[in-house]
Amino acid sequence: MDEQLEEELAIPQKIKTTDNVNGSATSGSNATYWLESTQPLSSQILNKGLKTDVVIVGGGIAGLSVAYNLVKAGKKVVVVEDGNIGSGETGRTTAHLVNALDDRYYDLERMFGKDKTKLVASSHTEAINFIENIIAIENIECEFKRVDGYLFLHPSDEPSTLDKELKACNEAGLQVEISDEVPGLNDSTGPCLKFPDQAKFHPMKYLEGLYKAIIEKGGLVFTNTHAEIIDHTGIVTRDGHEVKADHVVIATNSPVNNKYIPHLQQYAYRTYVIGARVKKDTLPDVLWWDTGDVNANAEIPPYHYVRLQPLDDQYDLLISGGEDHGTGLADAEHITEGERYALLEKWTRAHFEIEDIIYQWSGQVLEPMDSLAYIGRNPTDHKNVYIVTGDSGNGMTHATIAGILIKDLIVGNENEWADLYDPSRFKLFTAGKTFFKEVAQGLISYIKTKPHPEDNEMESIPADEGKIVKMDGKPYGVYRDEANQLHIVEAECTHMKCIIKWNGDEKSWDCPCHGSRFTYEGQVINGPANRNLLYHKEDKVLVNR
Ligand SMILES: Cc1cc2nc3c(=O)[nH]c(=O)nc-3n(C[C@H](O)[C@H](O)[C@H](O)COP(=O)(O)OP(=O)(O)OC[C@H]3O[C@@H](n4cnc5c(N)ncnc54)[C@H](O)[C@@H]3O)c2cc1C
Ligand code: FES
Numbered sequence: 401m402d403e404q405l406e407e408e409l410a411i412p413q414k415i416k417t418t419d420n421v422n423g424s425a426t427s428g429s430n431a432t433y434w435l436e437s438t439q440p441l442s443s444q445i446l447n448k449g450l451k452t453d454v455v456i457v458g459g460g461i462a463g464l465s466v467a468y469n470l471v472k473a474g475k476k477v478v479v480v481e482d483g484n485i486g487s488g489e490t491g492r493t494t495a496h497l498v499n500a501l502d503d504r505y506y507d508l509e510r511m512f513g514k515d516k517t518k519l520v521a522s523s524h525t526e527a528i529n530f531i532e533n534i535i536a537i538e539n540i541e542c543e544f545k546r547v548d549g550y551l552f553l554h555p556s557d558e559p560s561t562l563d564k565e566l567k568a569c570n571e572a573g574l575q576v577e578i579s580d581e582v583p584g585l586n587d588s589t590g591p592c593l594k595f596p597d598q599a600k601f602h603p604m605k606y607l608e609g610l611y612k613a614i615i616e617k618g619g620l621v622f623t624n625t626h627a628e629i630i631d632h633t634g635i636v637t638r639d640g641h642e643v644k645a646d647h648v649v650i651a652t653n654s655p656v657n658n659k660y661i662p663h664l665q666q667y668a669y670r671t672y673v674i675g676a677r678v679k680k681d682t683l684p685d686v687l688w689w690d691t692g693d694v695n696a697n698a699e700i701p702p703y704h705y706v707r708l709q710p711l712d713d714q715y716d717l718l719i720s721g722g723e724d725h726g727t728g729l730a731d732a733e734h735i736t737e738g739e740r741y742a743l744l745e746k747w748t749r750a751h752f753e754i755e756d757i758i759y760q761w762s763g764q765v766l767e768p769m770d771s772l773a774y775i776g777r778n779p780t781d782h783k784n785v786y787i788v789t790g791d792s793g794n795g796m797t798h799a800t801i802a803g804i805l806i807k808d809l810i811v812g813n814e815n816e817w818a819d820l821y822d823p824s825r826f827k828l829f830t831a832g833k834t835f836f837k838e839v840a841q842g843l844i845s846y847i848k849t850k851p852h853p854e855d856n857e858m859e860s861i862p863a864d865e866g867k868i869v870k871m872d873g874k875p876y877g878v879y880r881d882e883a884n885q886l887h888i889v890e891a892e893c894t895h896m897k898c899i900i901k902w903n904g905d906e907k908s909w910d911c912p913c914h915g916s917r918f919t920y921e922g923q924v925i926n927g928p929a930n931r932n933l934l935y936h937k938e939d940k941v942l943v944n945r
Contacts, residue, residue, distance in 0.1 A: 424483035424624055427492065427926060438605060446625040450643045454476070456478070456479045457648075461606075461799040461800075462653070482625060486603070488653050490607060497598060506568040519817065523797075531796075532599065540609025541609075544600075547600060547687055548598060549688070554691045556694045569595075576595055578591055654926060654927035662823060665769050667726065669727060671721055671793075673760065675718070675757065676752075676757045677757075678753065680713070683718070683753075689706070702723060704721065727911070737762065738905040775788045776806070863882050867902060888935070889909060895913070911929070
């Protein structure tokens with residue numbers, strides 16, 4: 401590594417972490433602003449068998465959006481969530497509500513054609529309107545605000561990107577304009593695209609509002625309740641309680657009920673966020689995105705995304721995100737997970753006048769091969785099982801679309817979005833390049849960075865670090881905590897047996913194959929895996945928890 405890069409990667413002071421050993425509060429050890437500024441949201445644990453119209457697995461924005469629409473349509477609904485409400489990626493988001501998608505409209509037009517691309521744009525516009533409407537109807541105080549958004553060029557990109565995108569956006573029916581200056585950037589050099597009428601909110605306050613509305617309308621929500629067995633008849637919890645249902649909706653971000661299909665067509669990425677204080681009223685209240693580094697060795701150029709959030713009387717929080725990489729594959733770029741914050745800070749300081757950084761966290765996004773979420777009937781399954789996945793970095797609106805679409809599928813309404821988001825679509829002809837590149841690159845990086853454990857390496861693991869070691873010929877993940885205690889897990893991912901990798905930033909074991917993640921005690925915190933790793937503390941035997 402060259403000296404300059406090494407200097408840039410000096411890790412900034414770690415700010416706030418959370419005591420989250422079993423993953424029920426959130427899916428990482430770094431605290432997020434959203435979770436810190438609200439009370440944990442949990443209800444009762446399911447302790448008996450139930451029969452219902454619809455069982456929904458997952459209490460993030462997708463699960464609760466589907467539940468809300470169904471209870472309003474008069475259905476009996478049961479939601480089971482294995483942590484607190486919002487303990488998955490919804491509590492770790494940045495909550496831009498946009499029809500200015502993370503992927504380019506000219507690419508969507510190439511893959512889906514002009515008419516369907518129009519439908520993509522209008523579905524996201526409708527999702528933002530829908531959220532605004534629910535907030536008004538249910539009286540949810542979640543700091544929802546309409547703001548404009550600005551897409552500007554990454555230095556590696558060409559102005560023709562903006563010209564192409566402007567044309568495609570206008571063809572898709574969006575009133576996008578080209579503008580000379582990016583408001584608020586201290587090195588503002590346009591040109592950029594202005595997307596009017598986007599929005600933002602506090603995601604956990606919104607979720608709390610949805611949760612209360614669901615309960616009020618007769619829905620049942622159970623937290624700290626893990627769905628262990630899932631099929632078309634319902635679910636069985638880890639404690640053995642059954643929920644029988646006419647319809648089963650899997651809203652676990654990465655579906656935990658389908659071993660293969662969506663996971664071969666979408667790719668898990670880690671993405672990083674810092675929260676920096678900025679003096680109030682020094683920046684315009686807008687959203688900012690760059691077009692991403694086109695020179696990066698990635699099919700999806702890593703881009704930056706920025707917004708403001710009111711903090712206190714004197715300061716706002718500038719929430720800046722980016723520096724993505726394939727889950728479990730940070731090593732392939734020789735920049736660890738924890739080092740990504742320094743790069744993000746450098747980029748943010750180059751564009752904005754920020755003061756101190758008071759938050760840093762990371763989360764997971766799922767990038768589908770053709771950029772659109774998979775929402776609808778679970779491929780190769782019974783017709784009454786539904787999934788929502790493949791957020792593509794626009795999971796707030798995709799989840800809201802899922803709320804409307806899955807409700808329509810269940811109650812038997814026509815919905816013009818059904819084909820567009822159908823999880824059975826497979827765009828090999830138009831999105832095949834992404835598919836092959838992601839699969840090939842993932843495989844090469846996995847092989848290149850796969851640990852080659854040696855026997856008895858435990859002594860060499862420093863405090864607060866994890867490593868794969870070999871015992872009796874088998875690989876184990878070993879984490880030595882700050883009190884010098886060892887935590888040992890089996891190193892084969894419970895999805896399809898790839899070898900997990902240590903993520904020192906979020907203190908988790910991450911699987912490079914399809915993005916499953918586990919706490920250092922082996923509890924699963926991201927699918928597609930749905931079973932914990934066997935866990936062993938010091939001299940105790942391995943236990944399945
Ligand atoms: C850093 C970051 C920034 C982002 N920024 C934006 C943005 O600006 N705009 C935008 O639109 N999107 C954004 N996204 C994406 C968006 O946040 C996510 O797509 C969205 O929150 C996912 O919601 P979800 O309900 O599908 O998943 P989650 O919120 O992860 O919910 C799934 C839930 O399922 C539960 N679960 C899993 N397995 C089981 C089981 N077996 N039994 C019971 N429960 C289970 C989990 O505990 C979890 O709570 C961002 C994501 C990240 C990480
Ligand atoms: S996520 Fe598929 S093998 Fe681990």
